[in-house]
Amino acid sequence: MIVLDRIEHLLPEEIEKRSFEIISQELEQKGIVLPQEQEMITKRVIHTSADFDYVKTLCYSKNAVRIAKDLILNGADIVTDTNMARAGINKKMLARFGGEVHCFMADEEVSQTAKERGTTRAAVSMEKASKLTKPVIFAIGNAPTALIQLYEMMQSKAFRPAFVIGVPVGFVNVEVAKELIMEMDVPYIVNRGRKGGSNVAAAICNALLYELGRR
Amino acid sequence: MIVLDRIEHLLPEEIEKRSFEIISQELEQKGIVLPQEQEMITKRVIHTSADFDYVKTLCYSKNAVRIAKDLILNGADIVTDTNMARAGINKKMLARFGGEVHCFMADEEVSQTAKERGTTRAAVSMEKASKLTKPVIFAIGNAPTALIQLYEMMQSKAFRPAFVIGVPVGFVNVEVAKELIMEMDVPYIVNRGRKGGSNVAAAICNALLYELGRR
Numbered sequence: 001m002i003v004l005d006r007i008e009h010l011l012p013e014e015i016e017k018r019s020f021e022i023i024s025q026e027l028e029q030k031g032i033v034l035p036q037e038q039e040m041i042t043k044r045v046i047h048t049s050a051d052f053d054y055v056k057t058l059c060y061s062k063n064a065v066r067i068a069k070d071l072i073l074n075g076a077d078i079v080t081d082t083n084m085a086r087a088g089i090n091k092k093m094l095a096r097f098g099g100e101v102h103c104f105m106a107d108e109e110v111s112q113t114a115k116e117r118g119t120t121r122a123a124v125s126m127e128k129a130s131k132l133t134k135p136v137i138f139a140i141g142n143a144p145t146a147l148i149q150l151y152e153m154m155q156s157k158a159f160r161p162a163f164v165i166g167v168p169v170g171f172v173n174v175e176v177a178k179e180l181i182m183e184m185d186v187p188y189i190v191n192r193g194r195k196g197g198s199n200v201a202a203a204i205c206n207a208l209l210y211e212l213g214r215r
Numbered sequence: 216m217i218v219l220d221r222i223e224h225l226l227p228e229e230i231e232k233r234s235f236e237i238i239s240q241e242l243e244q245k246g247i248v249l250p251q252e253q254e255m256i257t258k259r260v261i262h263t264s265a266d267f268d269y270v271k272t273l274c275y276s277k278n279a280v281r282i283a284k285d286l287i288l289n290g291a292d293i294v295t296d297t298n299m300a301r302a303g304i305n306k307k308m309l310a311r312f313g314g315e316v317h318c319f320m321a322d323e324e325v326s327q328t329a330k331e332r333g334t335t336r337a338a339v340s341m342e343k344a345s346k347l348t349k350p351v352i353f354a355i356g357n358a359p360t361a362l363i364q365l366y367e368m369m370q371s372k373a374f375r376p377a378f379v380i381g382v383p384v385g386f387v388n389v390e391v392a393k394e395l396i397m398e399m400d401v402p403y404i405v406n407r408g409r410k411g412g413s414n415v416a417a418a419i420c421n422a423l424l425y426e427l428g429r430r
Contacts, residue, residue, distance in 0.1 A: 008388055011333055012329070012335045012360075019385055049412065050384045050410045051266070083303075084302045087297075087298045087302035088298075088299040114227070119227065145230075170262070171234040171238065171265065172230050173222050173223055173230075177222075180221075194265035195265045195266065197264065197414050198303070199412050199414050
């Protein structure tokens, strides 16, 4: 074992704690005070991205965090638009509250329907998710078309999601899709602008879960 | 179906193409010309992160892209340090060349050994990966301890990876771990600094695969 003096030697369980200390210090140096309710979520997004821009762009609807936590406590499911986000969410912890994570993107039926209609699998998988009988938190980290589909279902009163985590990343329709969600009467956490991702969607879900786990 | 004039209406297969056009335009506006070999990889990382900072921080060893492509063509496996990165890599396409993606992070044995030694599962899973008989591309998007483990195995001549994609994200030992890899005699793609992630690791692997698929 080569000891390197450039490396900070920490036990595995100390690494995350130290990371959050660094994030807190740097926020303080920048003179940023996060609203208490949002603090652990915004910090975990910074932790997963090393990008302090999220402080400026993460938008929370009124009481968003409390509403999302109550949903999880009451056994809500989570639907993602990528298997990556699904892989990143702490499914064991969600199961403790009675929820599970679904991703319908790889379903043969979804793929077939999308092809027939000339639309995205993400949009069709939202339709499929709207048929779930339990309340659903939508965690969208990739496809703006998923958010647009949710918007259209809300507009036509066909469906109203229990909660929307709207953090797709990208260049085409990403910014407008997020703005559309924030215009609707639905609780949300949205990252304004182009940035986001499956990792960010998973980080937000996990931040909620870890806060609940600490109770 | 509500038609929104704020939305750019594209067929699903056109969305990615349009995204890359926007990325190319904005790079041009910034006066940035990417080296041809690296172009599709750097662009796909921007595509997955909406973050143009990667232009400045992605570092490629000499002939890195050619070496990585040759490895894949010859059936190399990929080892990731998260199941998220594993989920994000196009495994079907890798299988066409004879390779598969491994992630040992959730192995019971890895977890047990890490606990006994007071080290991270990521470090132990690198040791396990070093026992694979095929050449391995390591795609590290999360744990600097995985990179440090690879560095130590190279230093002690116990093992030399065929290729290292070193893009962990974070605040503790992330920057130094990346610098250590770049000091070694190993082909690499590394993102200097704090940024990176499982999504970035997967994007780099997929960019290599898609370039090979277009031949």
